[in-house]
Amino acid sequence: MDLGIKGKVALVTASSSGMGRNIALALAAEGAHVVLFARSADKLQAVCREIEERHGVPATAVAGSLTEAADITRLAGVLAGLSGPDIAVIVTGRPPNPLRDALEENELPRWDEAYQVQLRSVVQLVNGVVPAMVAKGWGRIVAVTSASAKQPMAKHALSTVFRAGVTAYMKTLANELGAHGVTVNCVAPALIDTSHRTGAAAYTPEQTARRQAMTPLGRMGTQDELSGVVAFLTSMQAGFVTGSTIAVEGGMVGSLF
Numbered sequence: 214m215d216l217g218i219k220g221k222v223a224l225v226t227a228s229s230s231g232m233g234r235n236i237a238l239a240l241a242a243e244g245a246h247v248v249l250f251a252r253s254a255d256k257l258q259a260v261c262r263e264i265e266e267r268h269g270v271p272a273t274a275v276a277g278s279l280t281e282a283a284d285i286t287r288l289a290g291v292l293a294g295l296s297g298p299d300i301a302v303i304v305t306g307r308p309p310n311p312l313r314d315a316l317e318e319n320e321l322p323r324w325d326e327a328y329q330v331q332l333r334s335v336v337q338l339v340n341g342v343v344p345a346m347v348a349k350g351w352g353r354i355v356a357v358t359s360a361s362a363k364q365p366m367a368k369h370a371l372s373t374v375f376r377a378g379v380t381a382y383m384k385t386l387a388n389e390l391g392a393h394g395v396t397v398n399c400v401a402p403a404l405i406d407t408s409h410r411t412g413a414a415a416y417t418p419e420q421t422a423r424r425q426a427m428t429p430l431g432r433m434g435t436q437d438e439l440s441g442v443v444a445f446l447t448s449m450q451a452g453f454v455t456g457s458t459i460a461v462e463g464g465m466v467g468s469l470f
């Protein structure tokens with residue numbers, strides 16, 4: 214299926230590794246001109262090269278932090294120079310490590326950090342780059358949140374609280390931006406393969422086995438299974454989907470709706 218986004222300018226944040234990188238590759242495979250944004254300039258350049266080699270489309274790297282206003286202003290300038298963005302896929306950094314039980318989350322600096330990285334950064338990004346979509350009268354915004362915003366997961370209080378906030382913010386934006394031709398949705402993952410992570414962020418075999426047992430499918434989801442759903446929400450065919458959260462968690466959440 215042709216998603217109809219060839220030539221569209223697609224911003225993907227937190228795209229130097231992991232989900233962001235894979236989503237960027239998926240949109241480039243559809244012919245989009247991807248603008249990558251994260252802090253590590255060298256990793257972004259490597260993803261740009263990979264996109265150009267694998268998909269033969271240009272990609273643009275902007276090194277900066279989602280939490281820095283000046284970096285978002287600079288990003289907006291680059292996007293404006295490309296007549297974009299048409300598409301914004303908003304991925305953020307991970308919550309503070311190590312993950313803890315809610316009662317052990319008693320250090321306010323960790324709450325401050327999670328707020329800055331996972332909610333405030335999203336508001337700042339939207340304010341910086343989305344008015345261009347409104348001016349064009351067409352756009353697709355997809356925020357990657359977490360299944361924990363629907364069914365809180367053990368040791369995920371920081372992620373749950375602020376991703377619930379992102380979900381509410383996206384729903385509000387969907388109501389306001391529909392009249393401007395812009396759709397706004399969330400993709401809520403859990404149990405997606407993180408074997409690319411190293412150090413303290415890498416799961417132990419026991420942690421992986423525990424996660425695999427949380428879904429009826431008995432396995433982790435692949436990065437392609439996540440990025441395919443995100444890519445669909447950026448497509449022409451998804452034009453009547455807005456204000457929704459699509460779960461990509463292998464059936465982990467037990468509720469009917």
Ligand SMILES: NC(=O)c1ccc[n+]([C@@H]2O[C@H](COP(=O)([O-])OP(=O)(O)OC[C@H]3O[C@@H](n4cnc5c(N)ncnc54)[C@H](OP(=O)(O)O)[C@@H]3O)[C@@H](O)[C@H]2O)c1
Nearest residue numbers: 227229230231232251252253278279305306359403404405
């Ligand atoms: N795996 C799952 O099942 C799952 C489920 C729910 C939610 N999530 C969430 O999905 C997101 C992506 O996960 P992942 O596995 O892809 O993580 P990852 O591989 O660690 O990648 C995180 C990305 O965020 C970027 N980043 C971090 N802080 C940033 C900042 N201030 N400004 C710009 N970019 C920043 C990093 O790049 P730089 O270091 O270069 O800046 C990196 O590219 C995370 O928020 C994670 O919590 C994952």
